[in-house]
Amino acid sequence: MPSLRMGPASLGSPPVTPGLHEQPTSRRYNADATILLVGFVGAGKKTLGLIASIALRRKLIDYDAFFHSQVKSSPQNFIATYGFARYREVETELSQELLTKHQKGCVIVGLGVTASASQKQLLKSFARDHPVIYVRRDEATLRQFIQANPEKFERVLGIGNAFFESCSNFDFFNITQDPSQQNEDQLYAPLKLKEIERVFVTFLHRIFGNPQKQLFSADAFSTTYTFALMLSLSQLDGAYLDLEVLDSGADAIHLTLFPEDFNQGLAARLSWHMTTLRNQTRIPIILDARADPPTDYSVFVEIALRVAPEALTCHLVGATEYAQSIRAAKGHTKLIAVHTQFEPIGLTLSSPDIHIVRRRVKELGFDAIRLTGKLGCPDNAISCAIFRRNLMDSLGIPVIAYNESTSGRASMFLNSTLSPVSIPSNYKGPWLPLRETQEALQAFSLVLKKSFAIVGQNVSQSLSPAMHQAAYTSCGLPHEYKAKSIDGFENIPQMLASASPNSLFGGIAISLPFKTQVLSCLEDINPDARDINAVNTVVLEHESQPNGDRRFFWRGYNTDYIGIKDCIHGHLSPANAIRDGSTALILGAGGMAHAAAYACYQLGVRRMFIYNRTPSNARRLADYYNQWAMSKGDHALHLDVIESIKDPWPSDARLPTIVVSCIPGQDVDSQLPVEFRISDQWLGSRTGGVFVEV
Numbered sequence: 001m002p003s004l005r006m007g008p009a010s011l012g013s014p015p016v017t018p019g020l021h022e023q024p025t026s027r028r029y030n031a032d033a034t035i036l037l038v039g040f041v042g043a044g045k046k047t048l049g050l051i052a053s054i055a056l057r058r059k060l061i062d063y064d065a066f067f068h069s070q071v072k073s074s075p076q077n078f079i080a081t082y083g084f085a086r087y088r089e090v091e092t093e094l095s096q097e098l099l100t101k102h103q104k105g106c107v108i109v110g111l112g113v114t115a116s117a118s119q120k121q122l123l124k125s126f127a128r129d130h131p132v133i134y135v136r137r138d139e140a141t142l143r144q145f146i147q148a149n150p151e152k153f154e155r156v157l158g159i160g161n162a163f164f165e166s167c168s169n170f171d172f173f174n175i176t177q178d179p180s181q182q183n184e185d186q187l188y189a190p191l192k193l194k195e196i197e198r199v200f201v202t203f204l205h206r207i208f209g210n211p212q213k214q215l216f217s218a219d220a221f222s223t224t225y226t227f228a229l230m231l232s233l234s235q236l237d238g239a240y241l242d243l244e245v246l247d248s249g250a251d252a253i254h255l256t257l258f259p260e261d262f263n264q265g266l267a268a269r270l271s272w273h274m275t276t277l278r279n280q281t282r283i284p285i286i287l288d289a290r291a292d293p294p295t296d297y298s299v300f301v302e303i304a305l306r307v308a309p310e311a312l313t314c315h316l317v318g319a320t321e322y323a324q325s326i327r328a329a330k331g332h333t334k335l336i337a338v339h340t341q342f343e344p345i346g347l348t349l350s351s352p353d354i355h356i357v358r359r360r361v362k363e364l365g366f367d368a369i370r371l372t373g374k375l376g377c378p379d380n381a382i383s384c385a386i387f388r389r390n391l392m393d394s395l396g397i398p399v400i401a402y403n404e405s406t407s408g409r410a411s412m413f414l415n416s417t418l419s420p421v422s423i424p425s426n427y428k429g430p431w432l433p434l435r436e437t438q439e440a441l442q443a444f445s446l447v448l449k450k451s452f453a454i455v456g457q458n459v460s461q462s463l464s465p466a467m468h469q470a471a472y473t474s475c476g477l478p479h480e481y482k483a484k485s486i487d488g489f490e491n492i493p494q495m496l497a498s499a500s501p502n503s504l505f506g507g508i509a510i511s512l513p514f515k516t517q518v519l520s521c522l523e524d525i526n527p528d529a530r531d532i533n534a535v536n537t538v539v540l541e542h543e544s545q546p547n548g549d550r551r552f553f554w555r556g557y558n559t560d561y562i563g564i565k566d567c568i569h570g571h572l573s574p575a576n577a578i579r580d581g582s583t584a585l586i587l588g589a590g591g592m593a594h595a596a597a598y599a600c601y602q603l604g605v606r607r608m609f610i611y612n613r614t615p616s617n618a619r620r621l622a623d624y625y626n627q628w629a630m631s632k633g634d635h636a637l638h639l640d641v642i643e644s645i646k647d648p649w650p651s652d653a654r655l656p657t658i659v660v661s662c663i664p665g666q667d668v669d670s671q672l673p674v675e676f677r678i679s680d681q682w683l684g685s686r687t688g689g690v691f692v693e694v
Contacts, residue, residue: 034103037108039134040137040142040160047193055201098111133172172271194573220284229421236255248474250421305331314366323335337361408430435476450479450480451505452468507537508537512664518556529556531598540553564660568658572657578603582607584605589617601637606638661692
């Protein structure tokens with residue numbers, strides 16, 4: 001497990017200068033606004049720029065190449081010939097031309113290396129309407145690219161760091177692989193790059209207000225028992241924190257900065273930890289500061305907004321000036337009002353008055369509010385829950401309310417939105433680990449046991465029950481998961497009809513061969529499943545009616561395509577990145593093949609080939625998606641059928657870099673192994689590719 005000692009050494013500059021009293025930029029941009037990456041030589045700007053250009057389908061512009069195209073010389077040769085002063089003049093002119101002409105649809109890298117005052121002004125001006133991202137890197141890596149003695153290196157580092165911080169509005173730390181693992185993992189370098197690619201692309205989507213939320217994950221701010229993993233910056237600094245515990249079933253990470261954290265190098269330290277957390281988990285991150293306005297809190301806000309957190313806390317008392325400034329500069333980050341008092345949270349607030357709380361929350365546009373008391377006892381838990389419910393009805397936003405003491409732990413159990421939990425190895429104070437918290441909720445019947453099953457022909461050997469039961473046990477959930485083999489489709493409608501809202505029957509997973517048939521007996525179908533024309537997951541859901549009643553209904557989903565898509569994306573090397581002309585080969589034509597075609601489409605593949613033992617079924621699948629694409633106005637998608645294993649690969653298409661096999665291991669009717677062959681010639685892509693068997 002990687003150690004957290006790989007973090008940045010001191011970068012030799014003070015924290016980012018607070019900017020709350022200046023006219024803030026909104027951090028909200030046009031969807032096609034050009035992205036600018038700045039940073040030291042060796043920070044990885046070109047690699048990240050290439051990743052961004054492919055993921056967002058934008059033109060990549062390297063300043064050095066642009067410079068050469070304009071003056072027919074590299075910057076280094078130009079300096080050697082005409083001197084540094086003349087180079088700076090030309091650099092300013094070309095930088096202004098570059099930024100003026102390419103304000104949309106581009107990713108620009110390489111500007112700002114000389115850190116001149118004129119370039120600083122250009123970049124700051126550009127940052128008002130465009131994301132300018134400072135790509136940070138650890139000191140040891142930068143030393144390999146900046147040839148200087150230690151004293152000069154520190155001076156260059158300090159000047160450059162101050163320059164890049166001053167003219168950018170976001171930070172992204174490009175984490176270097178642990179040197180102890182570099183030789184061992186050299187063969188897997190493309191896959192290692194995929195990890196940082198996912199984090200960086202998600203970071204860009206967050207900047208533009210398109211967060212890549214997991215499709216079936218809970219909304220962290222919902223009222224259906226969500227949990228926040230409580231962490232501090234000093235914990236992340238720990239020598240050997242097991243990163244796997246961070247991905248332990250919580251719905252958000254609550255990262256707290258304490259007064260001792262506000263020291264030199266905080267911006268780089270927080271940026272590094274945010275990349276680490278986002279690499280290890282995919283849940284929202286809430287940044288909180290136990291700091292008082294104005295000094296430390298102003299520093300915290302400016303630094304925090306640079307890493308684009310999902311949510312940020314703001315003190316409710318005396319918050320007017322700060323909240324207005326933060327709201328103007330927060331981009332797409334949610335703003336949580338926080339108030340802590342010594343007395344327990346109960347039917348009333350001691351200070352400020354509840355009417356003031358309501359007014360400030362509404363006036364300042366908070367997205368949620370968190371109220372905590374320092375004291376509490378089990379007797380306060382009910383009154384705290386009643387107070388929370390009434391306040392939530394009054395404000396119309398999520399309310400988090402509990403008492404932080406061990407004796408007030410019952411109030412945490414009754415707080416169903418972002419209740420605090422600790423990591424198992426740090427079980428201290430009032431917060432319990434998630435597993436123990438779930439078990440406590442079960443003891444009070446606040447979480448009820450539900451039953452689930454996988455249903456299909458011959459599913460007795462399915463691994464799904466063992467996998468789900470292991471997950472339930474790990475998270476402390478009481479649910480059970482079974483396998484139910486059925487003879488015919490008529491058993492499924494009977495099973496759904498016999499379940500009642502009070503039976504605690506949660507849903508079923510649909511296996512072969514009923515994934516398309518089941519659509520006819522569902523009241524609601526998720527849009528993705530509707531497009532795929534196949535369902536593999538059926539869930540009993542409910543919604544509140546205007547008269548206060550609840551309506552229960554069965555909703556169908558398709559999660560097959562998510563697993564296929566993630567598997568393909570996670571194992572495609574940069575050489576096989578999906579672009580115009582990429583092709584995919586899908587083996588099979590059943591429900592899983594439907595999901596595979598949709599997964600490839602979502603990844604950007606527009607040319608696919610279907611090969612199946614029964615060509616008529618393959619043609620049916622191809623016709624379905626070709627007609628579906630036309631109905632969506634997408635004339636680029638085209639699926640063809642390969643009739644025979646003896647057929648050559650079509651001459652007008654590239655060999656596939658994605659092959660998805662959707663052939664079952666055993667025949668559904670006879671239980672005999674399925675023999676299925678394809679042509680070796682179809683697998684001859686010179687750059688290799690990904691083979692997924694589902």
